Amino acid sequence: MGAAPRYEDNEIKASALELIGNTPIVALDRLYEGPGRILAKCEYMNPGGSIKCRSSLHMIQTARQTGVLKPGKPVLEVTSGNQGCGLAVVCAVLGHPLTLTMSKGNSVQRALHMEALGATCVRVPQVEGSYGKVTLADVQAAEEEGLRIVDKTGAFLVNQFHNDANSQSHYESTGPEIWRQTGGHVDAFVATVGTAGTFTGTSRFLKEKNSELQCYVVEPEGSEPIKGMPITKPCHLLQGSGYGAVPSLFKFEYMDDTISVTDEEAVEYKRLLGEREGLYVGYTSGANVAAAVKLLRSGKLKPDAWVVTMLNDTGLKYTPAPEELTKA
Template sequence: MKYAKNILETIGNTPLVKLNKVTAELDTLVLAKVETFNPGNSVKDRMAVKMIEDAEADGRLQPGGTIIEGTSGNTGMGLALAAIVKGYKLICVISDKQSKEKMDILRAVGAKVVVCPTDVEPTDPRSYYSVSKRLAEETPNAWYVNQYDNPSNAIAHYEQTGPEIWDQTEGKITHFVVGVGTGGTISGVAKYLKEKNPAVKCWGIDTYGSVFKKYHETGIFDENEIYSYITEGIGEDILPKNVDFSLIDGFTKVTDKDAAVFTRKLALEEGIFVGNSAGAAIKGVLQLKEHFNPEDVVVVLFHDSGSRYVGKMFNDDWMRERGFLDEEITTAQDLIKDHKDKPLVIVRTEELVSHAIERLKKYNISQIPVIDTTGFVGSVDESDLFRSYFENKDIAEKPIKEVMGKPYPIVQATTSIEEISKLINKDNQAVLVDLGKGKHHIVTKHDIISSIK
């Protein structure tokens, strides 16, 4: 009978799958190493087990001990599977930008999850690096994994992933492309492939807000490059010891939007339901197309499963909120479609200025049309109104008609966004859209800016 003695024996030997539609613009064979076939649904299963086994061998991890690690979710899952089989407790420290699905999955496999803020320095005591180290010091019989600097991370890929790719391509691989986070995957695979054939090129996918690309090219660790980004699993604001820059031929950076859009493309066009870093990786391959020849064999590694991003990249509302959906906005109607059912906030000519100020604050808006019995006759703008108020507090008890500006231009729902943008300037901050039957809606400068992709 053929069976695995436990779930850990099913790790590895993931398939290579030819990409067709998403790489149609390339005259090159592109093969995806789909790591979602691992039992924990990610490439991290490989190094999680390797790190545990090495720690057991040299005594860092004792029977019944507690494993502690800072993780974006996938390493935590691999560690959790090993902890279940081997009888360890697990504490995963995770940043709050990671998807809820990742946190729920970790809890489902027995891990205790500690959530830390994303937008803090690595040395900040609240960062998930710092919290992981502190918990390891405070917890009896604990072992801090530290996947970023743990050499077993890269060794796992040198021993497993690299040889698999070499054998599956029969040594014909010419380029290896993968997202870089801890650096274990690219460094381990690159070391093996370059030992077999020094001509193989290994490219890292970086994200905007990360330091890898510039550091590789200049040797400068530029803190000005560090800022918050959405893409998960790749990029860093530190230089992990597992990133061996000497083995990496170059980096290309992929935007958050492109990573999200191409993650969905892989599902829709290839039937490959993978995670956020896979979208970044395949967009990176397309960005590197000038480096490929028709006879080349390009292998791109897809880290994890799309199931961990159902509430993010695979959710239209989440994508729309961030401007990642390529919905064509061409008319006034398109600009207001998501909030056209909200009532138009107005103020009347005889109302007091104080009433307008209260309404601006209550509804968190900046412009209000002014009406009388004949219709729209003026407008009030937040900055003008507050400036006047602080110059003369008595203005609060004056009627709006004494301080109002010109009425906003009125456009039809079918008016193009180009025409609307011409009407909005420093002297006129909004236009009104006529929706018919006496109903109007407001379009502000903010709406125009938000529509720009």
């Protein structure tokens, strides 16, 4: 009887961890006909349904490698949902009990997803937002509950908003993938900011490759602290981004400018991505594409510029906005 085949001898993946990253880039040529071109990285194809799988894997692996997280020990994180889903994938495979605290304003689909992967999700009452619209105060309430649980259980706190391994994951994976997949043909990068891990890590890599490459932050209109504007609309549809404060991981040296997007624009381009491109994604993805269209139409780039942006997560993580339900 011969030896069992090795994974490297075929196309079988050893675990869900090997499904993270190396997502394809798709041209949005039906949604935007030019001049220029929008290329979108399909992060919803990660096993946890979002870009956060990348940072989840890197943050947990780094903690294990440095010894601050021992095998089998419990993990805790404060999340808007996507980081929690990514961590649930990683902790399920690596054998870490996982508890997540999340505002009740974040879509319940995310809690169901995390718990289906074996995690415990503690949903924390909102302070000032409403369902589907989460403010900084709501996040802080979820954080307070998380810290209380850490004090009680001794769980390892991932701390995504302050964990350098978050942005490093995108410097080591997302940026290099974009550069390779486009053959180095990138004129601008556009991304929403939550923890700032994606923007900082990816922009840092791309600018090291081409110092002329332009990087733009996408912020929800009325909640634009990176632009330096007063917060007039803390409640918006872009769950997981635009919290009304500049994240500690954000680095201004990698940003060329900001682009504001309204809730209505995010909803419209979310719809167009589905109806014209066959891609069912979330509101931040819609905002990213709306911002990319604005940028190409602004005249700030050369006419044949290629703009890369992110499709951050699947639309299956959301309850439709009221304006979408009325159209159904």
